[in-house]
Amino acid sequence: SQTIHQWPATLVQPVGSPLSLECTVEGTSNPNLYWYRQAAGRGLQLLFYSVGIGQISSEVPQNLSASRPQDRQFILSSKKLLLSDSGFYLCAWSPTGRGRETQYFGPGTRLLVL
Amino acid sequence: AQKITQTQPGMFVQEKEAVTLDCTYDTSDQSYGLFWYKQPSSGEMIFLIYQGSYDEQNATEGRYSLNFQKARKSANLVISASQLGDSAMYFCAMREVYNQGGKLIFGQGTELSVKP
Numbered sequence: 001s002q003t004i005h006q007w008p009a010t011l012v013q014p015v016g017s018p019l020s021l022e023c024t025v026e027g028t029s030n031p032n033l034y035w036y037r038q039a040a041g042r043g044l045q046l047l048f049y050s051v052g053i054g055q056i057s058s059e060v061p062q063n064l065s066a067s068r069p070q071d072r073q074f075i076l077s078s079k080k081l082l083l084s085d086s087g088f089y090l091c092a093w094s095p096t097g098r099g100r101e102t103q104y105f106g107p108g109t110r111l112l113v114l
Numbered sequence: 115a116q117k118i119t120q121t122q123p124g125m126f127v128q129e130k131e132a133v134t135l136d137c138t139y140d141t142s143d144q145s146y147g148l149f150w151y152k153q154p155s156s157g158e159m160i161f162l163i164y165q166g167s168y169d170e171q172n173a174t175e176g177r178y179s180l181n182f183q184k185a186r187k188s189a190n191l192v193i194s195a196s197q198l199g200d201s202a203m204y205f206c207a208m209r210e211v212y213n214q215g216g217k218l219i220f221g222q223g224t225e226l227s228v229k230p
Contacts (some may be wrong), residue, residue, distance in 0.1 A: 032216055043220040094216055105159035
């Protein structure tokens with residue numbers, strides 16, 4: 001069966017520091033991968049998605065970036081964090097295809113920027 | 115533009131009763147999918163149920179059913195026989211079939227509280 005991992009689970013970082021969040025998927029190959037952010041009490045906002053190694057699409061212009069160095073690894077990064085980057089970051093995967101494919105989410109990373 | 119609207123920020127239901135969570139959507143595409151997710155306080159997003167725009171029957175998964183009314187563009191989630199463990203945030207989401215990458219658009223969520 002497929003599993004998705006995210007780490008760290010929680011992170012407290014000072015403003016201006018770098019960020020690296022990692023997501024890995026097991027038990028599947030060539031998945032679509034996604035990074036979402038959820039502000040407190042709000043819905044999810046898609047940040048990046050990837051349909052293959054090295055292929056990244058950005059949905060929201062910001063100081064975050066994403067990379068996919070391996071088929072089942074998705075990394076969210078920042079060179080300098082802002083206070084507004086605080087939130088709950090969720091990684092998700094889905095099988096490739098169109099329409100009916102469900103996205104399955106990881107456990108998330110809670111980021112607090114101080 | 116795609117949009118998902120959940121008009122109920124919070125709902126209360128008595129244990130063992132049924133509850134309906136509202137979701138309306140807006141899209142110009144004919145082919146799309148609708149999803150419901152549950153988010154307990156731990157934060158994980160749990161997939162509950164899926165409905166395709168061309169599916170003739172309403173989707174059901176155990177105690178969850180989706181009341182799909184295409185002409186009204188609504189996709190309400192019905193939870194039968196509520197349990198205390200159903201207390202959580204519930205999100206409706208939509209995916210247009212031909213959008214590259216299959217991104218989901220989420221509503222703002224409904225917080226469900228089940229009373230004993």
